Amino acid sequence: MTIKQQISFLKQQLENPDMPMSDKVDIIEYFQKYNDAIFNNYNWDSFVRDTQKLTDKQRKNNGE
Numbered sequence: 001m002t003i004k005q006q007i008s009f010l011k012q013q014l015e016n017p018d019m020p021m022s023d024k025v026d027i028i029e030y031f032q033k034y035n036d037a038i039f040n041n042y043n044w045d046s047f048v049r050d051t052q053k054l055t056d057k058q059r060k061n062n063g064e
Helices: 004-015 021-038 044-063
Strands: none
Touching: 004 021, 004 044, 021 044
């Protein structure tokens, strides 16, 4: 999955009524962290790594 696809997937997970609230909080915290980072000097490698890690976790939780 590309970064764009991963972010779209995570957004979809937020809208999933079956998603546990703890997973939604993880996703919201991720978006908040990197939204704030965009306005500062952020580490692209960390962004890519964290995006992949969270996407993999959500896909695993969904049985994909």
